[in-house]
Amino acid sequence: MYSNRSLSRELSLISLGLIKDKGNFKLNNFQIEEIVESALDSLINHCRDELDNCELDLEDASQKILESELQEGVDSSFSNVRDQLKKSLKKIETVMNTLSVSLDFPKLIVSSGQIDIREDVNQRISNIINNLNSIDSNIDEAMDGWRLQRLPRIDRDILRLAYVDINYLNTPIAVACDEAVNLANKYSDTQGRKFINGVLRRLQTVKLP
Structure with missing residues (x-):
């Protein structure tokens, strides 16, 4: 469901x-x-x-x-x-x-x-647009020599949502990563899915205190 x-x-x-x-x-x-x-x-x-x-x-x-x-x-x-x-x-x-x-x-x-769906969407979007530079900078740390801006837009946004889940919404890391993978499977291509999987594994190392 x-x-x-x-x-x-x-x-x-x-x-x-x-x-x-x-x-x-x-x-x-x-x-x-x-x-x-x-x-x-x-x-x-x-x-x-x-x-x-x-x-x-x-x-x-x-x-x-x-x-x-x-x-x-x-x-x-x-x-x-x-x-x-x-x-x-x-x-x-x-x-x-x-x-x-x-x-x-x-x-x-x-x-x-x-109503919780609308509030959840608003919260996710607000967290990203209000903290975009910080989020992108921290994701860059997990990209092992790559930069987020080099990725297709859809892949950037999937990673940003996963980062917000982990660091702003206190979503368990395993759940956040599974959800991001599901989005990647639906909206990204084969190369994007592989890259997103790799970055998600490293995202744990840049989790905010």
Whole structure:
């Protein structure tokens, strides 16, 4: 199930992508709210695109099942199609969980059950934009000769969110790293995921007192 904290991290990541990552600027609460609303729209649209892709995968798998049933000696072929169908169904389940929470978010934001998501997103974004130079400097210390600014924007923001989790929100390091890896698996590429994993392991050495 898509947890509230996981959703708030993903919304924070999308929101950060809508903000310039330069120091010495401030955003008021109203501006942050507008950015979060745009991020929510982006997440919903992303989920709908994923659902469309899942539908195409299912249609393709169903067609192959029909074709295999008309052939003789299709045990191995049918097994492959069955595996493909299982993967598609699993993907649909994940996307549906995300979409369900996201679509309910605007309606439930005023309720006690969902207000924590908005507050959590605002807190994460505020911590980053108000302490950007310090956060980036400390992450640089864990980058073993590299600099954060050389990474793609999405990878920078994933690391920043992990750093805020560990050093500002008192999230257990293992949880913060797992969540960052999940975001990297969804939004980064293979090289970015490997690099993020390495930096996360070293982030523990720059944890603020």
